[in-house]
Amino acid sequence: GAVVSQHPSWVICKSGTSVKIECRSLDFQATTMFWYRQFPKQSLMLMATSNEGSKATYEQGVEKDKFLINHASLTLSTLTVTSAHPEDSSFYICSASNRLTNTEAFFGQGTRLTVV
């Protein structure tokens, strides 16, 4: 299958700082990328959908000013957690797909964020 890479795999940051997570499609052009969050012992919850070159669409309850998503190219989407707080500590996973060629989305390995 196609390869999607997230960076970093884990990050620890201080409360109040911002953290950027990158999601790259390595061997295909991703017209659409999805960002999910997984709290311990819970399911993956979709946060937002981003289409290359346009603004992200956020799910209900997700603060767009806190979770900034940029999908400026067909191979890269970034999620920035702004002014992070301990309650933002979670596992963030992206998936990527090409609307024209893919019948499935491919997942990154996830980023574990710990805010102290």
Added chain:
Amino acid sequence: AQSVSQHNHHVILSEAASLELGCNYSYGGTVNLFWYVQYPGQHLQLLLKYFSGDPLVKGIKGFEAEFIKSKFSFNLRKPSVQWSDTAEYFCAVEVGFQKLVFGTGTRLLVSP
């Protein structure tokens, strides 16, 4: 709201035992259903998917799943598990173009 329910949070089996993981969904439209697996420290990987046609779907590594529309179910099965099947398994329903709603996952431990 759409939801996916996985009944077993933890399953422990011995090698060669048969596996069945339950998945029920609530979604009013035409359903596309998926099972993903996440091996320790690795990405989510697609095991199999159902879009239409034969309700018995065969996937990789000897897994299969059966879509039963009347029961809103899409249970995952494998006749004989191996130690290497130790992983977490997620059922998901597509609610928009490749936009997925996941179940809570089932952790499978296969003892040698």
